[in-house]
Amino acid sequence: xxxxxxxxxxxxxxxxxxxxxxxxxxxxxxxxxxxxxxxxxxxxxxxxxxxxxxxxxxxxxxxxxxxxxxxxxxxxxxxxxxxx
Numbered sequence: 001x002x003x004x005x006x007x008x009x010x011x012x013x014x015x016x017x018x019x020x021x022x023x024x025x026x027x028x029x030x031x032x033x034x035x036x037x038x039x040x041x042x043x044x045x046x047x048x049x050x051x052x053x054x055x056x057x058x059x060x061x062x063x064x065x066x067x068x069x070x071x072x073x074x075x076x077x078x079x080x081x082x083x084x
Contacts (some may be wrong), residue, residue, distance in 0.1 A: 003028040009039075 002025070009016055009029045014029055020039050030036045040048075055061045070076055 001028060003030060005029070006031045028030050 004016065004027060009027075016039065019025065020027055021041055024041065024044070026038050026040045026044070028036055028038055047071055051056075054064060
């Protein structure tokens with residue numbers, strides 16, 4: 001992840017935004033006062049928000065992590081859908 005200072009970000013905002021979009025990457029902008037910010041594309045931001053929401057419920061988190069574990073261990077099975 002690239003880190004740029006505020007002045008560089010201000011002077012090169014278009015190219016920074018283009019890189020974030022085209023390369024699907026995040027860029028950190030830091031300021032002298034210690035504040036830092038992340039520039040990310042909207043789809044990545046939305047995915048992070050959704051993941052945070054899904055993992056915020058302890059029961060849901062447990063089920064998701066269990067499912068991932070089963071998938072990694074190849075302990076999955078296929079179900080057929082009943083069509084009308």
